[in-house]
Amino acid sequence: MPSRVEERAKTAGRVAPLSSRTKILEVAEARFARSGFGGVGLRDVAVAAGLSKSTLFHHFSTKEALYVEVIGRVLERVAERVEPAFACGAPPAERLLRVSDALVDAFAEHPTTAPLLLRSLFEALPQLEVDAAQQEGAISVLQRLIGHFQDLVREGIAARAFREVSVPDTTQTIIGAAVFHFASGELGEQQFGDVSLFSAEAVARRRREQRSFFQRALLFDPAL
Amino acid sequence: MPSRVEERAKTAGRVAPLSSRTKILEVAEARFARSGFGGVGLRDVAVAAGLSKSTLFHHFSTKEALYVEVIGRVLERVAERVEPAFACGAPPAERLLRVSDALVDAFAEHPTTAPLLLRSLFEALPQLEVDAAQQEGAISVLQRLIGHFQDLVREGIAARAFREVSVPDTTQTIIGAAVFHFASGELGEQQFGDVSLFSAEAVARRRREQRSFFQRALLFDPAL
DNA sequence: GTCTATACTACGATAGAC
DNA sequence: GTCTATCGTAGTATAGAC
Numbered sequence: 001m002p003s004r005v006e007e008r009a010k011t012a013g014r015v016a017p018l019s020s021r022t023k024i025l026e027v028a029e030a031r032f033a034r035s036g037f038g039g040v041g042l043r044d045v046a047v048a049a050g051l052s053k054s055t056l057f058h059h060f061s062t063k064e065a066l067y068v069e070v071i072g073r074v075l076e077r078v079a080e081r082v083e084p085a086f087a088c089g090a091p092p093a094e095r096l097l098r099v100s101d102a103l104v105d106a107f108a109e110h111p112t113t114a115p116l117l118l119r120s121l122f123e124a125l126p127q128l129e130v131d132a133a134q135q136e137g138a139i140s141v142l143q144r145l146i147g148h149f150q151d152l153v154r155e156g157i158a159a160r161a162f163r164e165v166s167v168p169d170t171t172q173t174i175i176g177a178a179v180f181h182f183a184s185g186e187l188g189e190q191q192f193g194d195v196s197l198f199s200a201e202a203v204a205r206r207r208r209e210q211r212s213f214f215q216r217a218l219l220f221d222p223a224l
Numbered sequence: 225m226p227s228r229v230e231e232r233a234k235t236a237g238r239v240a241p242l243s244s245r246t247k248i249l250e251v252a253e254a255r256f257a258r259s260g261f262g263g264v265g266l267r268d269v270a271v272a273a274g275l276s277k278s279t280l281f282h283h284f285s286t287k288e289a290l291y292v293e294v295i296g297r298v299l300e301r302v303a304e305r306v307e308p309a310f311a312c313g314a315p316p317a318e319r320l321l322r323v324s325d326a327l328v329d330a331f332a333e334h335p336t337t338a339p340l341l342l343r344s345l346f347e348a349l350p351q352l353e354v355d356a357a358q359q360e361g362a363i364s365v366l367q368r369l370i371g372h373f374q375d376l377v378r379e380g381i382a383a384r385a386f387r388e389v390s391v392p393d394t395t396q397t398i399i400g401a402a403v404f405h406f407a408s409g410e411l412g413e414q415q416f417g418d419v420s421l422f423s424a425e426a427v428a429r430r431r432r433e434q435r436s437f438f439q440r441a442l443l444f445d446p447a448l
Numbered sequence: 449g450t451c452t453a454t455a456c457t458a459c460g461a462t463a464g465a466c
Numbered sequence: 467g468t469c470t471a472t473c474g475t476a477g478t479a480t481a482g483a484c
Contacts, residue, residue: 020449034348038263041477055450057479115346122339122407124258146415163440168415169405169433176404177397183346184396191370191392209393216387217441244467265459279468281461 021059023049029070033112037067037125064125072138074116079141081106086148092156093219099152100178100211107182108203114182121179149174153218162218174214181206245283247273253294257336261291261349288349296362298340303365305330310372316380317443323376324402324435331406332427338406345403373398377442386442398438405430 018026027049031040042063046056060066085102088095107114120142149171156162181188181197188197195202216222242250251273255264266287270280284290309326312319331338344366373395380386405412405421412421419426440446 035262036260036347038259039261042479043476051449052451053478054452054480058449061479063478118342118346118404121411122342122404122409123260124409142411150415163436165437166429166433168412169430170437171415172405172408172412173401173434173437176408177401180342180346180400180404181393181396184400185346185348187345187366188392188396191374191395205390206393209390210397212387213389213394213397213441217437266461267458275467276469277460278462278470282467285461287460 020049020051020055024051024056024059024066025070025073028066029074029112029116032067032070032119033115036119036123037063042066067125068138071116071120072141074113075120075138075141075145077109077113078106078117079145081109082145083148086152091161092152092159093161093215095152096156096162096214096218097211099149100174100214101207103178104182104203104207104210107179108198108206111182111198114179115185118179118183121175146171146175156218161220163220165218170218173217177213178210181210244273244275244279248275248280248283248290249294249297252290253298253336253340256291256294256343257339260343260347261287266290291349292362295340295344296365298337299344299362299365299369301333301337302330302341303369305333306369307372310376315385316376316383317385317439319376320380320386320438320442321435323373324398324438325431327402328406328427328431328434331403332422332430335406335422338403339409342403342407345399370395370399380442385444387444389442394442397441401437402434405434 024045028040028045031045031048042056043053045066046053049056056066060069082099082102085095085098088098090098107117120138150167153162153165153167153170157164157167184191184197189195192202197203197206212222248269252264252269255269255272266280267277269290270277273280280290284293306323306326309319309322312322314322331341344362374391377386377389377391377394381388381391408415408421413419416426421427421430436446
């Protein structure tokens with residue numbers, strides 16, 4: 001849900017004078033990506049956003065609510081990039097390549113996206129008892145995305161375009177391989193000789209490498 | 225470093241009456257795997273280990289020291305499983321399969337291994353200013369492992385057994401795919417219909433799937 | 449919506465008795 | 467090696483003025 005505040009900012013200002021709310025969300029996103037839920041203090045978030053702690057609590061009733069909203073935004077961003085690729089109507093073999101590229105583009109867009117998606121995939125929260133509404137909103141986006149992957153693999157197998165792989169295993173492998181690369185941070189960059197993973201050349205190369213990796217791994221006839 | 229205490233326990237008792245130290249390490253490992261560095265309180269660790277906070281501090285001077293030692297143990301366990309596969313002397317194509325299996329076995333051994341390895345790979349610590357000795361000990365194990373992967377890929381390419389892939393990209397892809405599967409926890413199990421990822425059948429299937437995935441993706445002639 | 453001030457709890461860490 | 471007691475800080479969250 002985009003919330004009235006953001007919409008107003010979009011329609012009103014030209015340089016989009018970030019509302020305090022979105023400023024908080026951006027700062028929190030960077031912090032959560034780096035240190036996880038428990039590693040972030042709201043005082044730090046507030047001052048980095050140029051506000052007081054109390055103001056933060058005016059906008060987000062609890063820390064968990066803030067976290068869930070941060071994760072929700074990230075998932076929406078990813079879905080926005082990736083779902084068109086799933087829906088492109090091309091045959092499975094080509095759709096796989098489009099999805100692979102869309103994943104790379106989604107993660108290359110913001111350095112925080114991959115770490116936060118990864119966290120939402122494997123990290124246990126101190127039982128998020130947040131308002132079930134938006135929490136399940138975020139979770140349902142995730143479920144939907146995973147469902148798209150599974151459907152694609154199933155379709156590919158049914159069409160005899162893909163080998164007869166295990167659908168859940170393959171889904172896990174694809175997601176893990178794609179998200180880890182852009183979540184690996186310093187350690188990843190060090191492997192590439194300290195060149196940013198997010199430079200134009202690095203992203204272009206990652207697209208090529210990931211396409212061919214998935215293509216060869218899944219397709220019966222990888223000569224595309 | 226195995227520490228005198230553990231060695232004594234090994235040589236002395238038959239049922240290995242866990243020293244407090246190792247008990248703390250085990251409890252902490254489970255907590256850190258689930259919630260990350262910042263999400264764990266030492267009070268909780270101590271009482272779960274049947275001890276007081278002060279006793280914990282008697283064994284580990286700081287929280288970071290405890291964390292680094294937990295990570296170090298995990299890395300050693302992984303290295304113990306995986307390095308023999310790298311050193312097996314078989315040609316690259318077959319070595320790749322052995323390494324793939326060894327990775328699955330390493331992660332299947334303890335459910336905490338993959339999450340903690342993943343964390344150590346992508347999570348930023350509040351600058352670990354721990355005694356450079358053991359910290360670099362842990363880091364050097366990681367570097368060594370990554371080096372093994374890179375060497376294997378390079379060798380495979382040189383021997384014309386592997387396609388001409390990007391060495392760092394491929395290393396990232398392999399590690400990400402392998403570790404994510406066993407780190408995905410509830411969400412992963414849900415994809416498999418709520419069957420444990422660590423059951424004998426699930427592990428056997430994962431070995432097969434991952435072998436064929438890597439094999440097809442990398443080898444010129446995947447007809448093994 | 450933003451602030452100051454505050455409540456209360458938990459945190460990491462230390463002192464010192466046993 | 468283990469404990470109780472305590473320190474100081476920072477944690478999340480609230481009350482209430484502006």
